[in-house]
Amino acid sequence: MKEYSLMINGQKTAPQGGFFDVLNPATEAVVALCPQASVEQLDEAVSAAQACYESWQHSSDAERKKLLHDIADRIEANAAELAQIIVEEQGKPLFLAQMEVGGAVAWTRATAELEMPVDILEDSDTKRVEVHRKPLGVVGSITPWNWPLMIAVWHIMPAIRSGNTVVSKPSGLTPLNTIRLVEIINEVAPPGLVNVVTGETGIGSGMTKHPGIRKIVFTGSTPTGQTIMRGAADNLKRLTLELGGNDAGIVLPDTDPAKAAEGIFQTAFLNMGQTCAALKRLYVHDSIYEELCEKLADVAAKQVMGNGLDEGVTFGPVQNRAQLNLVNELVEDARANGARIICGGSLVDGAGYFYPPTLVADVTDGCRLVDEEQFGPVLPIIRYTDIEDAIKRANATDVGLGGSVWSSDIAKATQIAGRLECGTAWINGHAELLPYAPFGGCKMSGFGVEFGQEGLMEYTSAQVLNINK
Structure with a gap:
């Protein structure tokens, strides 16, 4: 050894x-x-x-x-x-x-x-x-x-x-x-x-x-x-x-779910969700909610989970047992409170700290999975109808690392992004860090x-x- x-x-x-x-x-x-x-x-x-x-x-x-x-x-x-x-x-x-x-x-x-x-x-x-x-x-x-x-x-x-x-x-x-x-x-x-x-x-x-x-x-x-x-x-x-952060993404109703799903999934599940600036709460307008949930599930289904050294693997384990237990605890709490588990949502038998990419729908603020930073392969998807309400809920946290707005209207998305209480706000993206752009958080x-x-x-x-x- x-x-x-x-x-x-x-x-x-x-x-x-x-x-x-x-x-x-x-x-x-x-x-x-x-x-x-x-x-x-x-x-x-x-x-x-x-x-x-x-x-x-x-x-x-x-x-x-x-x-x-x-x-x-x-x-x-x-x-x-x-x-x-x-x-x-x-x-x-x-x-x-x-x-x-x-x-x-x-x-x-x-x-x-x-x-x-x-x-x-x-x-x-x-x-x-x-x-x-x-x-x-x-x-x-x-x-x-x-x-x-x-x-x-x-x-x-x-x-x-x-x-x-x-x-x-x-x-x-x-x-x-x-x-x-x-x-x-x-x-x-x-x-x-x-x-x-x-x-x-x-x-x-x-x-x-x-x-x-x-x-x-x-x-x-x-x-x-x-x-x-x-x-x-x-x-x-x-x-x-x-x-820590608990980054919120807001998806406006003019977004094409088929075009946005891949980017949303990859920035939420980057490094199996174990990234400080990953997208961790997704607020989706009611008019496209079910379609986006479906498209995200399609991306999740393509992931190959396993040992990172094995050929073809795209999705590795959670890094440690304590974090795995926290992720599982948050999902079980959401399930017990009426959440809909679209995909994943259960521990994997055998060696290793594996947890599949998990999408959780029909949750809202007040649920632990939404309020706490999961730092793992789970994304809560929250429905909204009023943009002012979505902005308020995105900001209703004591942390402020990053945030994002997804839309085909760049001007409108930029205006909304400027109202997010976070160190970096992305438009049609998330978690992208650049060596020439300052990065840091506000609040806690x-x-x-x-x-x-x-x-x-x-x-x-x-x-x-x-x-x-």
Whole structure:
């Protein structure tokens, strides 16, 4: 059985806390053994990052760009291995894992090309005022289990592009890909620039409270984000928190169900629904409700569920037992309250955490499946007759990550999308993230943004140079 190592100061490091199992969600077999770092090893990683920061903060723009392109080259060179690891520990089908690796490469290159300009506020005969962006120091990255490579890249690359150093802590459910990524980064990066410590006991909380870490970037649940925020208060860490969502989509009556069904299904069930910005509540006008339900069921029926490494599989397992149980609980609650299960809706016998793509009709607000984020392969479909009511119900939640409007009338859809209380609103699409477009939530979905120029600035502080000539 393969044993992975920590990566501290450019060196593979044996854990002081032993190892724990990482399971394949399609088979429940052990994939590999993950190191359990001690709190003392977290301190070592932070110290290594601090030491590297002393020089890296003064690196040139050209050096930083080149390093990110070199990292992208190394990811490309190891693409097949990385995709294999993703499937084995996360469960998504191989084609989707390959897309994740390709996205990681593209995102790294796009981040490399971002600029950090100096803003000139005044340049007169007597005075010049400039705004410079300076790195913060050591950045702590805490990532979830749904997109283990991509989200690590989203955190790490802008941090080092802006002159910071990193200590990464991936989810204990999917740590292997991130460990391998950091090993690859250390083939071309200076020692201590990017470190990885893993473990489910005391490491995450130790990072949030650590006086040597100046910023935490976290993707995950709202309750965990709240805990991180409390822990970060003692030394006023900067925070970027991309937290839970319960994204609503509104389908207007002029929509063609046959044309919209595929896009709606794929953005709701992306990664088996285990995507923060997936479409999670669908409000459909009464005039096309039954037809759209039928067309969505047709798309669901085409999915081939199984081990992501098997040929032809399009639909993998839920990543872990706890999430599988939650999905099943929400569907059973809806069923008990009179919902109509169009397709799916039951656990699959045998090994693995499999749950079929499930469409649930005749539900409404107040049902747990509508009110709570399912984060799995289930879509509740809610009927409406009045658009004002649909907008109100879409906004009647304490989270606001994304939302969408589906219509053949772009102008009308755009006007409605502008009224949704969310960080990103899509027209005739959902869950599409772009490396140049800021992404983040409002309300209890967190604060701060990732991606693009605005996302890069989240890793810096402003220094004003006030020059009297």
